[in-house]
Amino acid sequence: MIPSSLLVILLSGVLARSPLHEQKAYLVSLLPREGRIQGWSRVDTARIYEGNALYDFIDGGADLFFEYGFRRALSVEYQSAGGKSINLEVYEMKDPGSAFGIYSIRSGEEATQVDIGQRGNAHAYYIMFWKGRFYVSVASSDSTGECRSGLEATARAVDQNISSKGQKPHVVDLLPAANLGMSRYFRGNLGLSSTSILDVKGLFPVVDGAIGTYRDHTTVLLRYGSAADAERHLADFSAYIKTDERFKGYQRRGQMAVVADSGNRALCFGHSGLYIIVSISSREAIAKVSCEKAISLIRGH
Amino acid sequence: MNQSIDRREFVKRCVVAGAGIIMGPTASKAFMRSGSPAPYELSAVAGDRYFDNVMKAVDALGGMRRFVQPGNSVGILVNSPLGGRAAFTHPDVSLAVVKMCLEAGAKQIYALNDISQKYWRRSGLYQSMKPEIDRIRYSDEKTEVSIDKGKVLKKADISTLLLSCDVYINIPIIKDHEGTKFTCNLKNMMGACSGSTCRRFHFGESSGLLGLFKGYYSNVEILAQSIADVNLVRQPNLCVVDATEILATNGPSGPGEVRTPKEVIASTNCVAADMYATRHLGLNWEELLVVKYAQLHGYGPKTLKEISTKIL
Numbered sequence: 001m002i003p004s005s006l007l008v009i010l011l012s013g014v015l016a017r018s019p020l021h022e023q024k025a026y027l028v029s030l031l032p033r034e035g036r037i038q039g040w041s042r043v044d045t046a047r048i049y050e051g052n053a054l055y056d057f058i059d060g061g062a063d064l065f066f067e068y069g070f071r072r073a074l075s076v077e078y079q080s081a082g083g084k085s086i087n088l089e090v091y092e093m094k095d096p097g098s099a100f101g102i103y104s105i106r107s108g109e110e111a112t113q114v115d116i117g118q119r120g121n122a123h124a125y126y127i128m129f130w131k132g133r134f135y136v137s138v139a140s141s142d143s144t145g146e147c148r149s150g151l152e153a154t155a156r157a158v159d160q161n162i163s164s165k166g167q168k169p170h171v172v173d174l175l176p177a178a179n180l181g182m183s184r185y186f187r188g189n190l191g192l193s194s195t196s197i198l199d200v201k202g203l204f205p206v207v208d209g210a211i212g213t214y215r216d217h218t219t220v221l222l223r224y225g226s227a228a229d230a231e232r233h234l235a236d237f238s239a240y241i242k243t244d245e246r247f248k249g250y251q252r253r254g255q256m257a258v259v260a261d262s263g264n265r266a267l268c269f270g271h272s273g274l275y276i277i278v279s280i281s282s283r284e285a286i287a288k289v290s291c292e293k294a295i296s297l298i299r300g301h
Numbered sequence: 302m303n304q305s306i307d308r309r310e311f312v313k314r315c316v317v318a319g320a321g322i323i324m325g326p327t328a329s330k331a332f333m334r335s336g337s338p339a340p341y342e343l344s345a346v347a348g349d350r351y352f353d354n355v356m357k358a359v360d361a362l363g364g365m366r367r368f369v370q371p372g373n374s375v376g377i378l379v380n381s382p383l384g385g386r387a388a389f390t391h392p393d394v395s396l397a398v399v400k401m402c403l404e405a406g407a408k409q410i411y412a413l414n415d416i417s418q419k420y421w422r423r424s425g426l427y428q429s430m431k432p433e434i435d436r437i438r439y440s441d442e443k444t445e446v447s448i449d450k451g452k453v454l455k456k457a458d459i460s461t462l463l464l465s466c467d468v469y470i471n472i473p474i475i476k477d478h479e480g481t482k483f484t485c486n487l488k489n490m491m492g493a494c495s496g497s498t499c500r501r502f503h504f505g506e507s508s509g510l511l512g513l514f515k516g517y518y519s520n521v522e523i524l525a526q527s528i529a530d531v532n533l534v535r536q537p538n539l540c541v542v543d544a545t546e547i548l549a550t551n552g553p554s555g556p557g558e559v560r561t562p563k564e565v566i567a568s569t570n571c572v573a574a575d576m577y578a579t580r581h582l583g584l585n586w587e588e589l590l591v592v593k594y595a596q597l598h599g600y601g602p603k604t605l606k607e608i609s610t611k612i613l
Contacts, residue, residue, distance in 0.1 A: 055496070059382060060488075061554035064479050087385060106551050108558060125386060126556035139385045139556035189521065190479055 024048050027074045032157035039080055040150050046076040067188040068101045069094025084141050086150050091135040096166020101185040103130035116159050127155045132166045171223050175212035176293050184211040203237050217281035217290045223274050234271045272298045341573040341602045344611040347564045351545050355397035358567035361611045368539045369468050371406030376466035378413040380473045380489050381420045385555035387548040390474045392424035394543045399433050411462040412439040414492040443495045451530035458495035471537035475544045475578045477552030480521050481591050485578050486540050486571035487528050502527040529594030540574040542566040544581050572601020573608045
């Protein structure tokens, strides 16, 4: 019989070499080396949140991460001699598409682009970027020069430690490129509704989709598992807006349909293959042209 | 963690709580009426002195003695789990409430969720108010309550102290929320619930796997309805809302855009305060499901005209 103490040692050895342990160790290896961020030191050991434990970390904020596909997150705090603090969070997502998606939804329109990660942006007191299957957020206690330089140094150090890059989801590349401002990627209702542009009843479930913001309109692409699914959901959506009092003036226009919402915006929508395309603008003509453009681009692919 | 309550006190409290639970709907009605006299009252004070402005806002409603009688136990529900900037109630706001309650003669202050010392240390008043902070006690004991009038949430594991305290004060922060679009008093009630109850908010009482397959659209509706339902258990006697520095995007955890209305709101009704507070996020309360469902339950105003408002 194996003594229990020996069993513990043996099990510890097995666990120490387990894939889970290695995955966590890799996450920890992405942290800046001790002393790498001048003037800042780590307050305590890094905390790792696996699966549902994310609720313990960001509580109500966890659902959006689960919608995209969450694996684990690491959190660590740094402090300066003057008592300022920086919180670094590294989220390991299911795949690069998930990491790009969560970044695209959370990055905001008032940001300054920075050459960190595959795409990154800086705000007054935080920097976020995505690279490979990782989404990284670094936030400081205020926006003083000391904090801003600490933020940037921390973000760049993590960027360097992430070795592999990843591909953006294909659907994002289907957005018409001319005059495209922001492009966002979603995998469910939380991602789509966080942009507050479209009431989604009748449209779900989608596989995924993209939102393109342009100067005078917004285009939304929703991808389904099959062309039949897309067609069916478009019929559901049409039936819904014909009866909902917030929409008025439903009209078929060839392969598309147009309706006005409660904000007097024109919604023009159509279908091509796996996709439902919705264009929204304060001017009906622009909504129609942009919807046609997106449909023909998808057909071309 | 705050100081634990002693065993004798806790048993006494459980007995009181148990009586309330056995009384069921009757107890709920008593709670509902205790803090919400019509017309609904609200005061708002803007400025940099958050601590002082809480006092002014509560004074505008008649002062803390209107809500807290000498010898009362007071439960405070603070949105205190630490997140980034503007993601938690400013500790000065919470400390002002604590100070006012003690000055009004409160026998005991109970935290209805776990408030860490790290949270209090973020206040510049931490050292001077350490004696008051040390008087706050906490227990994570939960009691299962039935919610007969709940539309989707029929029962909940909720803070035993919430059920037993004489006076319940909700102290949320206004901020963006990815699901409900807005979090304030109504949503903050989830802080008094167990983790397993909060999970049910996302998938309903009996939906289980079906809830997962239905997708998040229906879940957002269930979440909003569950929040409205759980507030049937007990509404606050007083709401003190932090609208000083608020997270306008990427809520509830951030980081995201921070706005600084520098306002403190006090109200006798949680729905009234939430309706008023939506303006700081540029939202229309009429489009918020959680407000709509709370109104349908009948424990708040249906229009802003029903709220007697003092802006100081």
